[in-house]
Amino acid sequence: MDDALMMHRLHFAFTITFHYLFPQLTMGLAPLIVLLKTMYLRTNNHLYNRAARFWAKVFGISFLMGVVTGIPMEFQFGTNWARFARLTGGVIGQPLVMEGVFSFFLESAFLGLFLFGEKRLSKIGHWWAGFAVFMGSWLSGFFIVVTDAWMQHPVAFQRGADGSFQVTSFWGLLLNPWALIQYSHNMCGALITGTFVMAAVGAYYLLEDKFIEEGRAFLRVAVTVGVIACIVQIFPTGDLHGKMVGVYQPVALAAMEGLFKTQTGAPMVILGQPDAESERIDNPMMANKVLSYLLYGKTTATVKGLNEFPKEDWPTNIPLVFYTYHVMAGLGTIFVAVMAVSAFLLWRGVLYKSRWMLWIILCCLPFPHIANTAGWITAETGRQPWIVYGLMRTAVGYSKDVHAGNSLFTLIGFMGLYTILAILFLFLVYRVIAHGPLEETGAEVDSGTPITIA
Amino acid sequence: MLLAWYLLVAIMITGYVVLDGFDLGAGILHLFIARTDEERQMVIRTIGPVWDGNEVWLLAGGGTLYFAFPLLYASGFSGFYLPLMIVLWLLILRGIGVELRMHLDSPVWRGLFDGSFAFASLLLALFFGAALGNVLRGVPLGKDEYFFLPLWTNWRVGPEPGILDWYTVLSGAVALCALGLHGAYYVALKTSGDINARAKQAARRLWPTVVALTGASLAATLYIRPDLLDNYKRLPVLYVIPAVVAAALFNMWRADAKGHERAAFLSSCAYLIFMLVGAAAGVYPNLLTSTTDPALNITVYNAHSGSYALSTGLIWWTLGMAIAVGYFVFVYRMFRGKVTTTSRHGY
Numbered sequence: 001m002d003d004a005l006m007m008h009r010l011h012f013a014f015t016i017t018f019h020y021l022f023p024q025l026t027m028g029l030a031p032l033i034v035l036l037k038t039m040y041l042r043t044n045n046h047l048y049n050r051a052a053r054f055w056a057k058v059f060g061i062s063f064l065m066g067v068v069t070g071i072p073m074e075f076q077f078g079t080n081w082a083r084f085a086r087l088t089g090g091v092i093g094q095p096l097v098m099e100g101v102f103s104f105f106l107e108s109a110f111l112g113l114f115l116f117g118e119k120r121l122s123k124i125g126h127w128w129a130g131f132a133v134f135m136g137s138w139l140s141g142f143f144i145v146v147t148d149a150w151m152q153h154p155v156a157f158q159r160g161a162d163g164s165f166q167v168t169s170f171w172g173l174l175l176n177p178w179a180l181i182q183y184s185h186n187m188c189g190a191l192i193t194g195t196f197v198m199a200a201v202g203a204y205y206l207l208e209d210k211f212i213e214e215g216r217a218f219l220r221v222a223v224t225v226g227v228i229a230c231i232v233q234i235f236p237t238g239d240l241h242g243k244m245v246g247v248y249q250p251v252a253l254a255a256m257e258g259l260f261k262t263q264t265g266a267p268m269v270i271l272g273q274p275d276a277e278s279e280r281i282d283n284p285m286m287a288n289k290v291l292s293y294l295l296y297g298k299t300t301a302t303v304k305g306l307n308e309f310p311k312e313d314w315p316t317n318i319p320l321v322f323y324t325y326h327v328m329a330g331l332g333t334i335f336v337a338v339m340a341v342s343a344f345l346l347w348r349g350v351l352y353k354s355r356w357m358l359w360i361i362l363c364c365l366p367f368p369h370i371a372n373t374a375g376w377i378t379a380e381t382g383r384q385p386w387i388v389y390g391l392m393r394t395a396v397g398y399s400k401d402v403h404a405g406n407s408l409f410t411l412i413g414f415m416g417l418y419t420i421l422a423i424l425f426l427f428l429v430y431r432v433i434a435h436g437p438l439e440e441t442g443a444e445v446d447s448g449t450p451i452t453i454a
Numbered sequence: 455m456l457l458a459w460y461l462l463v464a465i466m467i468t469g470y471v472v473l474d475g476f477d478l479g480a481g482i483l484h485l486f487i488a489r490t491d492e493e494r495q496m497v498i499r500t501i502g503p504v505w506d507g508n509e510v511w512l513l514a515g516g517g518t519l520y521f522a523f524p525l526l527y528a529s530g531f532s533g534f535y536l537p538l539m540i541v542l543w544l545l546i547l548r549g550i551g552v553e554l555r556m557h558l559d560s561p562v563w564r565g566l567f568d569g570s571f572a573f574a575s576l577l578l579a580l581f582f583g584a585a586l587g588n589v590l591r592g593v594p595l596g597k598d599e600y601f602f603l604p605l606w607t608n609w610r611v612g613p614e615p616g617i618l619d620w621y622t623v624l625s626g627a628v629a630l631c632a633l634g635l636h637g638a639y640y641v642a643l644k645t646s647g648d649i650n651a652r653a654k655q656a657a658r659r660l661w662p663t664v665v666a667l668t669g670a671s672l673a674a675t676l677y678i679r680p681d682l683l684d685n686y687k688r689l690p691v692l693y694v695i696p697a698v699v700a701a702a703l704f705n706m707w708r709a710d711a712k713g714h715e716r717a718a719f720l721s722s723c724a725y726l727i728f729m730l731v732g733a734a735a736g737v738y739p740n741l742l743t744s745t746t747d748p749a750l751n752i753t754v755y756n757a758h759s760g761s762y763a764l765s766t767g768l769i770w771w772t773l774g775m776a777i778a779v780g781y782f783v784f785v786y787r788m789f790r791g792k793v794t795t796t797s798r799h800g801y
Contacts, residue, residue, distance in 0.1 A: 061557075067506060068549040072542045074516055078531025079538055082600065085531070089524020090759035094767065097521045100514030101774035108507035109781035113788065116503070120788070158760075164524070166760030170770070399532035401602040410539040417543055424550065428557055 007407035008080045008398040013380075014411060015072050017373055018418050022066035022425075024372050027141050027187065028194020029059045030134040035221060037127045051217050052130070054437035055198065056115055061428050063111065065421060072414070080407065084387050084397030090166040091157050092147045094173060099143035107136030141190070142183055149179035152379065153248055154388050165388070181244055182379075185237040188229050189375060192335060193368040195226030199342070200365040201433055203358040214437045216352050219361075223346050227339040234332055239294075245382070246295050249389065251309040252382035255318045256325040257291055259305045266291040266303035271326075276318045279306070316384045324374040324381070331371035338364055455764055456739075456754040459522040462771065464734045466515030471582070471730060472636075472723050473508035477501045479637015481548065481575025482630065484568060487641065487652040491561070494568055498552055499793045500644035504785065505552055509545070514778075518771070522764060525599060525757035526741045533593055533601040534585065537617050541581050548574035576630065583629025587622035590675055590682070590733060591615065592743035595750045611678050615745065621674055628667045635660040636726060639706070639719040646792050654710065657718070661707055668703065668729075672696075679743075682736035695732040699725060 033055050040048035074096060077085045110132035118126050150157075156172030157165045167173050202218030205211040246253045254260075258269045260279040268290035272281040289299040296303075306314055315321050338360060345351035351358075383389055387397040480501050488494040520527040531538060551571030555564050591611060593601045606616035609623075618626075638657035642650050675682060686692045702725035709717035737743075741757055744750035758764065 064549065064553050067509075068546040071509075071513060071545055074513055074520075075531065075538060075542060077520060078516075078527045079535050080532070082528035082532035085520060086524050086528035089520050089522075089527060090763045093517065093521025093524060093527075093759065094763065097514060097517035097767075097771065098774065100510060100517045101771065101778060104510040104513060105507065105774075105778035105781055108510050109785045111506075112503040112785065117788070160760065164760075167763045170766045399528075399535070399600075401596075401600045402532050402535045403602075406535055410536075413539065413543060417546060421546070421550070424554065428554070431557070 003404040004400070004402070004407065005395055005398055007404045007411065008402075009394070011080055011407050011411045011414075012076055013377075015069065015076065015414055015418075017377075018414075018422075019066065019069040019073055020373065020376060021369055022062045022069065023137070023141065024190040024193045024369065025062045025197060026059055026066055027137050027190040028192070029055055029062070029198070030130075030137045030194075031191065032194050032198060032221060032225065033059060034127075034130050034134045035225070037130050039221075041123060041127060047213055047217055050437050051214055051221075053118075054214070054432070056130075057432045058197075058429055060111070060115055061425060061432070063107075065425050069418070069421070080399055080402060081387075081397050082399035082401075084392070087162075087164045087392065088388065090160075090164060091154075091173065092150055094167060094170075095143040095146040095150075099140050103136045103139035103143065107133055107140065110136065138187065141187060142179075145183040145186055146174055146176065146179045148379075149176045149182050151387060152182070152383055152389055153178035154391060165391075178244060178248070181237065181240050185233065185241045185375075186372075188233045188237050189368070189372045191229040192226065192233060193372060195222040195229060195339075196335070196361075196364055196368045198222035199226060199361050203361040204433070205436070206352055207355065207358050207362065211436045219342075219351060220346065223339060223342045223351070226335075227343040230332070230335045230339045234336060238329075238332065243295060246303075249382065250304045251306065251313055252315055252321065253295075254304060254306045254309075255315045255321040256378060256382060257303075258318075258322045259291070259303060261307050262302060262305040264292070264302045265289040265300050268294065269326075274319045274322045313385065315382050317381055321378055321382045324377040327374040328371050328378060331367050331374070335364070335368065335371070455761070455768070456758055458768065459518075459758065459764060460734075460738060460741075460754050463515065463519050463522060464730070466511060466518050468727055468730045470508070470511035470515050471633075472726050473511055474505070475633045475636045475726060476640035476719075477505040477508055477552075477637075478548075478575045478579050479633040479635065480641050481551075481571050481637070482579060482634045483637055483641065483653065483656055484572045484575070487638075487649055487656055491564065493649050494564070495556065496645055496649055496793055497641060498555060498571075500641055501552065503789050506549075507782065507785065509549075521767065522759055523741060523752075523754065523757040524759060526752050529595070529599050529601065529752060530589075530742055533603055534588065534617065535602065536605055537581055537585065541578060544574040544578045544581070547571075548578065579630045579633045580626040583626035584618060584622040586629070586730075586733065587625025588615075588617060589742060590625070590737070591619075591621055591678060592745040594746050595742065595744035595752065596746075597750065599750065599752060613745070621678055624667070624671055624674055628664075628671045631660055631664045631667055632722075632726065632729075635664050635706070636719075636722045639710070639715070639722045643715040643719045644792055657706075657710060661703075661710075665703055668699070679736075685735055685738060692732075692735050695728050695735060698728045699732060702728060 033052050036048045036052035036055065040046070040052065077096075110129045113121065114126070114129040114133050117129055121129060150173065153176060154165070155176045155178075156167055156169040158168050160166055198218050199222035202215040202222060205215030206219070242253070245256070257266075258272060258274045258281045259266060260274075260281075265288070267286040267288045269281055270285045270287060272284035272286075274280075275282050292301040292303055293299045295301065306318075342351060342357060342361060345354050345357055385393055385395065387394040480497055484494065484497050488497045516527075547570045551567045551569075551574060555567035555571070558564065558567075588603070593603060594613070594615065595601050604616050606618040607614050609616070609619045611619050611621050635657055638653045638660060642653040642657065645653065702721045705721040706718050706725065709715075709721055739754045740751045741754060742752040744752075
């Protein structure tokens with residue numbers, strides 16, 4: 001792989017990975033905040049309003065980080081991936097503009113109102129402002145998934161004489177079956193991040209013996225929603241997603257499972273290290289016939305291995321695809337267990353007193369972020385060596401007039417700047433959590449306050 | 455239909471310049487017109503609830519360009535790689551400068567955020583102006599329609615241009631002063647008391663500079679690109695545009711002298727709009743001119759997307775932007791009037 005290609009890939013990989021730490025939290029928290037506001041409307045209990053206000057602060061800081069790190073993503077299609085952009089603008093330009101026009105304007109307009117409009121708006125009006133922010137963030141996620149889904153599974157296009165891709169059906173592109181499955185799996189993943197963060201803060205308060213009432217409310221809401229999200233993440237969304245990869249990207253699936261040779265009654269590798277050079281798994285720990293069953297519902301079904309495909313079509317980094325997939329799937333399984341036990345204890349009325357369980361919930365805090373990131377790395381490195389699956393190789397997509405040195409220069413710049421952003425984010429969110437959900441008179445509404453100050 | 459999309463892209467860019475222009479202008483003047491912590495907070499509060507929405511115009515404009523003219527997006531963005539990356543960094547610094555200042559009640563942190571806000575706004579205005587200068591001057595497009603410009607070469611407009619040469623630096627200076635003036639009128643409109651007075655004073659100092667630089671950049675543009683007048687000669691009604699620019703400049707000064715804050719700000723909006731309209735009218739149908747061979751120019755005819763995409767796009771794009779403009783009217787009404795000092799700080 002030549003240097004410039006590697007640099008441009010790292011450039012996008014680094015900036016998108018960092019960026020997506022924030023949207024997954026905002027998209028996960030948004031529906032929970034709307035839920036808290038709904039509970040407040042129905043019960044008139046100020047506890048829920050206080051909780052909503054507290055999470056709105058965390059949401060605001062995360063939203064800001066998502067905004068400032070999101071702009072470089074759109075730019076990079078042109079700056080670093082010019083040859084790709086030139087051929088695909090007629091297709092994926094559409095969801096990218098739609099994101100700006102239909103969701104960013106909505107979000108930016110209503111976030112300020114949601115954070116500061118509480119006094120000026122009626123209770124119902126304030127609920128609607130929160131709902132608009134939720135809609136904006138979830139719509140934005142949809143348009144981005146549509147963009148990625150088209151690269152994974154191109155539909156609704158024709159090629160022009162110059163090789164360019166042109167959309168042939170507006171709805172065909174938006175309702176790409178790949179996009180619908182990927183979107184449900186992805187949004188469920190974001191919801192898991194939101195619920196685990198909320199539950200962990202609740203557990204932290206109970207363990208510290210402060211903000212007891214709020215901590216319990218956080219746990220109650222987060223565990224109830226979280227247990228559903230964790231199950232739906234595996235079945236049906238994860239199951240459907242895996243089967244879809246098996247049908248349309250069998251070589252990616254073989255890499256995810258570390259299946260070098262076609263097998264009847266294929267085992268599922270639970271742990272091991274793929275050795276792409278000698279084409280085997282080192283130190284394997286396997287569950288016999290499970291992979292065949294999961295994919296085709298039969299223990300005797302044949303699963304295609306990497307050996308069925310020409311080597312130039314193999315994902316360029318098989319161990320990475322394998323590891324990230326296993327990290328995602330392994331963590332997803334653990335999340336079900338954690339949430340199921342928590343939900344059981346909650347139902348029995350002992351969760352708040354079970355300190356061991358609160359500790360486990362607290363320690364789970366970073367893992368949904370890791371699982372979501374790993375899942376995306378699986379999807380995108382599994383797609384390699386294609387930038388448009390089966391039609392355009394990544395190696396012919398980058399800007400060839402932007403040399404490796406220039407790309408490295410700006411990559412280093414982003415690394416430095418994002419390190420500062422990460423420190424600021426952790427510091428500010430820590431302050432919000434330490435400060436706690438106090439009874440406040442709500443932010444005063446006035447003719448101007450920056451959007452994230454609440 | 456290609457003309458329609460050319461106009462839509464132009465509208466998005468103009469919308470961005472007019473709206474985010476006053477945010478940048480407020481940032482440029484921030485350290486000069488606001489001295490105390492309360493005053494600086496006031497300046498931030500004039501743009502606080504709207505800057506993020508204003509910045510969306512840049513994103514949506516970039517997206518529209520990508521969608522309608524992918525060749526231009528690909529060639530232009532990769533060719534202007536280094537300055538665009540610097541712009542991205544500055545946008546990040548500006549965003550956190552505006553938003554995070556009030557999260558931390560410490561003079562040192564606040565100084566840092568104020569500095570980053572002012573520094574980033576100033577350089578952004580310069581770079582945006584220089585970018586427009588590059589588009590007007592043209593770039594050395596290769597046979598494959600790509601190019602790559604270093605940040606500077608010999609500072610001359612010649613066969614080996616850089617992003618920065620005397621002409622584009624002049625464009626940057628126009629943008630810096632014009633947006634500074636735009637911001638001054640905006641801050642004056644949204645504040646009262648000392649800041650209002652200092653903003654007006656800044657406007658009075660900047661106004662003659664803007665007039666001089668506007669004239670100089672017009673002369674310089676016609677000197678290096680006399681062909682930009684071709685469209686004007688073909689369609690003389692276009693000469694209305696420079697007339698409106700002159701009228702807007704004059705009216706800014708007149709309205710300001712009479713104390714009509716809103717009229718001064720609106721005149722500044724008109725000035726920016728018609729400066730850009732004038733450039734767009736001269737450039738059409740070219741999008742990016744080649745300095746090496748006019749046959750290599752990127753034009754609306756060779757850069758556009760398929761006709762299905764563009765015709766369906768007109769429907770959803772218009773619908774979406776109509777809704778978006780509705781939000782803007784709603785939000786600006788909600789936060790209308792002057793900001794006041796009586797407010798809680800941070801939390």
